[in-house]
Amino acid sequence: MNGASRLVLAHFWVAFAAFAIAVPLGAWQMLVRSPLHRWVDPELYYRAVTAHGTTLAYVFPTLVAMGFGYAVCAVSLGRPLHAVRLAWTALWLVIAGAAIAMATVAAGKATILYTFYPPLSGSPFYYVGVLIAVVGSWIWIGLMVSHFARWKRDHPGLPVPLAMFATTAGALLWAWTSLGVGAEIVLLILPNAFGWTSTIDAGLARMLFSWTLHAIVYFWLIPAYVAFYTLLPSAAGGRLYSDKMGRIAFLLLLIFSMPIGIHHLYADPQIGPGFKFLHAVFTGMVAVPTLLTIFTICASLEIAGRLRGGRGVLGWLAALPWDRPLVLASAFALVMLGLGGASGLINMSYALNSTVHNTQWVTGHFHLIYGGSIVIMYFAIAYELWPRLTGRPLVAPKLVRLQLWTWFVGMLVTTLPWHVVGLMGQPRRMAYYDYSDPALAPQAIWVSLSAIGGFVLVVSALLLVGVLLASHRRPIAAIPPLAFSLAIRPPRTLPASLNGFRVWMLVVVALTIANYGYPLVQSLLLPSTGVPAYRVEAR
Amino acid sequence: MAETASERAFDTVERSERWWAYAVALIVVFLFAVIIFTGLHWAAQPPSNVETIDASRLHLAGEFMESNLGTAVQPDGSAIVRVLAQQYSFVPQCIVVPTETSVVFRVTSPDVVHGFLIAGTNVNTMVVPGFVAEVRTRFERPGEHLMPCHEYCSVGHEDMWARVKVVDRREFARTYGGQPRASCERR
Numbered sequence: 001m002n003g004a005s006r007l008v009l010a011h012f013w014v015a016f017a018a019f020a021i022a023v024p025l026g027a028w029q030m031l032v033r034s035p036l037h038r039w040v041d042p043e044l045y046y047r048a049v050t051a052h053g054t055t056l057a058y059v060f061p062t063l064v065a066m067g068f069g070y071a072v073c074a075v076s077l078g079r080p081l082h083a084v085r086l087a088w089t090a091l092w093l094v095i096a097g098a099a100i101a102m103a104t105v106a107a108g109k110a111t112i113l114y115t116f117y118p119p120l121s122g123s124p125f126y127y128v129g130v131l132i133a134v135v136g137s138w139i140w141i142g143l144m145v146s147h148f149a150r151w152k153r154d155h156p157g158l159p160v161p162l163a164m165f166a167t168t169a170g171a172l173l174w175a176w177t178s179l180g181v182g183a184e185i186v187l188l189i190l191p192n193a194f195g196w197t198s199t200i201d202a203g204l205a206r207m208l209f210s211w212t213l214h215a216i217v218y219f220w221l222i223p224a225y226v227a228f229y230t231l232l233p234s235a236a237g238g239r240l241y242s243d244k245m246g247r248i249a250f251l252l253l254l255i256f257s258m259p260i261g262i263h264h265l266y267a268d269p270q271i272g273p274g275f276k277f278l279h280a281v282f283t284g285m286v287a288v289p290t291l292l293t294i295f296t297i298c299a300s301l302e303i304a305g306r307l308r309g310g311r312g313v314l315g316w317l318a319a320l321p322w323d324r325p326l327v328l329a330s331a332f333a334l335v336m337l338g339l340g341g342a343s344g345l346i347n348m349s350y351a352l353n354s355t356v357h358n359t360q361w362v363t364g365h366f367h368l369i370y371g372g373s374i375v376i377m378y379f380a381i382a383y384e385l386w387p388r389l390t391g392r393p394l395v396a397p398k399l400v401r402l403q404l405w406t407w408f409v410g411m412l413v414t415t416l417p418w419h420v421v422g423l424m425g426q427p428r429r430m431a432y433y434d435y436s437d438p439a440l441a442p443q444a445i446w447v448s449l450s451a452i453g454g455f456v457l458v459v460s461a462l463l464l465v466g467v468l469l470a471s472h473r474r475p476i477a478a479i480p481p482l483a484f485s486l487a488i489r490p491p492r493t494l495p496a497s498l499n500g501f502r503v504w505m506l507v508v509v510a511l512t513i514a515n516y517g518y519p520l521v522q523s524l525l526l527p528s529t530g531v532p533a534y535r536v537e538a539r
Numbered sequence: 540m541a542e543t544a545s546e547r548a549f550d551t552v553e554r555s556e557r558w559w560a561y562a563v564a565l566i567v568v569f570l571f572a573v574i575i576f577t578g579l580h581w582a583a584q585p586p587s588n589v590e591t592i593d594a595s596r597l598h599l600a601g602e603f604m605e606s607n608l609g610t611a612v613q614p615d616g617s618a619i620v621r622v623l624a625q626q627y628s629f630v631p632q633c634i635v636v637p638t639e640t641s642v643v644f645r646v647t648s649p650d651v652v653h654g655f656l657i658a659g660t661n662v663n664t665m666v667v668p669g670f671v672a673e674v675r676t677r678f679e680r681p682g683e684h685l686m687p688c689h690e691y692c693s694v695g696h697e698d699m700w701a702r703v704k705v706v707d708r709r710e711f712a713r714t715y716g717g718q719p720r721a722s723c724e725r726r
Binding site: 042043046111113115117119120201202203206241242245265266267268269270271272273276277280281284285287288291292295296299345349350351352353354355357358359424425427428429430431432433437439440488489522526527528529530531532534536 | 548549552555556559560563564566567570571573574577578581583584585586587588589590591592593594595626650651652654656658659661662663664665666667668669670671672673683685687688689690691692693694695696697
């Protein structure tokens with residue numbers, strides 16, 4: 001893969017190693033707070049939640065995005081990567097930052113959950129670790145942008161390949177959105193942790209965190225969408241319906257995923273109704289690129305199905321090559337995206353959110369979208385890349401399909417009951433619930449079911465690691481090189497607006513100022529809102 | 540002729556994409572019509588009063604002093620319930636409110652971020668120290684609701700549960716009417 005194989009493999013292996021630790025922690029949490037287990041020391045539970053969330057929010061998806069980004073860069077631009085040593089440095093920074101943060105959590109010095117809402121505070125090592133990991137990912141952003149720019153310079157007038165265009169959009173999205181949590185840590189949390197300030201503004205901290213909290217999900221989503229647009233159509237034996245629509249979808253994601261974070265704060269008292277409503281409107285807009293994507297992908301699959309002899313209104317579905325991991329995973333991902341999208345529409349609906357805000361419904365929602373849709377596409381990407389990276393075919397295609405099936409079924413069994421108990425009013429993030437209380441007793445059966453789903457997911461995660469490991473030991477074989485899908489009408493020339501980001505980044509910055517400027521300034525001007533930090537530490 | 544056939548196919552692509560774009564726009568507009576209608580017509584708005592308070596002096600004076608917490612019936616017949624959310628309990632732990640009455644909850648925190656949720660209702664707000672959260676509601680039927688904290692507020696969060704007892708308007712006046720600040724315990 002143009003000399004990038006070792007680099008890409010290293011990213012994926014570190015990512016999956018972190019994943020393999022974090023998933024069993026999640027399943028353990030579901031078990032111990034269900035009626036199937038006695039109560040445990042709550043501090044241990046919250047410590048595990050912190051480790052699970054921090055790993056799966058800041059480390060695992062970042063590494064997959066980075067590794068896949070390098071692969072896209074090397075293959076779609078068709079030339080070797082430059083500054084490979086810098087890329088390795090970035091990887092080591094992410095590993096070092098993650099190790100520092102995780103060691104702090106494991107020692108019980110930062111039991112503050114991955115959202116670390118001040119005035120809760122942990123050891124400064126935790127925040128510094130997270131920051132170092134984020135700085136590592138910033139190097140990757142620089143590398144993606146410089147590869148993009150250099151290729152454009154050397155190929156004036158030619159369209160940048162869609163996969164690279166989309167990956168760069170994801171990198172720019174992350175660059176801008178990671179500033180929120182970065183500012184929260186550097187300006188509010190660390191000065192307080194080092195004793196330079198005596199109080200911390202909890203409302204302002206939540207606002208800065210919301211700057212990152214929503215768009216980060218779109219940063220996680222971009223690799224999945226890149227696979228939908230540029231790998232799935234050819235894996236299914238067809239072509240991409242529209243290259244242009246793909247570009248428009250990625251640009252809309254870049255623009256609209258950022259100025260909407262306050263929809264996480266609908267129930268917060270420090271923000272007025274006007275800006276909450278504004279963010280609700282923009283959240284509605286971010287549904288547009290996803291609806292466009294679903295159309296384009298289904299149309300591309302229909303082309304593939306009909307080319308393979310499928311007939312009739314739905315006959316093309318049966319004709320698709322369901323034995324290919326990417327096709328199977330994409331179908332599962334679309335189903336989970338549909339369900340999770342529907343619950344998301346409820347969350348974003350301004351007033352309707354009150355019914356489900358901060359209940360288990362929300363946990364169900366984001367596990368379905370991220371843990372379900374996005375992560376299953378990460379698996380599919382790994383299965384697609386592995387033979388190209390190792391030069392060896394995947395072991396046991398049947399096991400690969402079983403792995404995808406168990407993840408899909410496990411995720412549904414885990415998350416659908418969460419939605420149900422959320423509607424019953426079960427709050428999230430509690431170490432245990434007293435199911436002997438008649439008011440909570442009806443939730444017991446759902447929570448137990450959900451815990452079983454968690455263990456199906458553990459089996460699936462182990463299966464993934466097993467398949468990938470075993471595939472390294474297959475004999476070398478002739479593997480066709482990775483090729484990105486062709487559009488039915490590949491663009492010959494493109495307007496500058498669909499081939500670069502200069503104007504769009506200005507739009508992103510302007511929208512952010514418009515949607516966050518007033519609430520942030522208001523928050524800075526309000527009197528007496530600071531409170532002393534509260535240090536959470538294991539006894 | 541092949542050229543024209545493929546040109547026609549591309550026209551089909553563009554036409555279908557245009558139709559889908561219209562459909563998407565329609566879906567989004569419909570969602571907003573519903574949100575705006577309910578927001579205005581039912582006055583369904585999230586709690587957003589942007590009211591600050593000095594969290595370090597709550598216990599010394601003002602509306603969140605201990606003697607002032609609980610349900611206060613107003614001269615116009617409505618009720619204001621003042622609640623303190625703190626690590627790891629609510630004060631009062633058992634709130635009593637009358638049915639068919641306009642109720643305003645005013646909640647704040649002296650320490651960290653908490654959540655305030657009355658199960659089975661739409662009463663749901665974050666409680667951020669330094670701010671007063673205000674939620675308006677009305678209970679139509681008597682009954683008992685759980686009232687858990689729904690934001691992690693450090694180890695002990697899992698024990699932070701309270702209850703809301705909704706009693707018939709007339710019974711409320713009989714039993715708790717004489718008290719300046721009512722909670723479940725009769726004094």
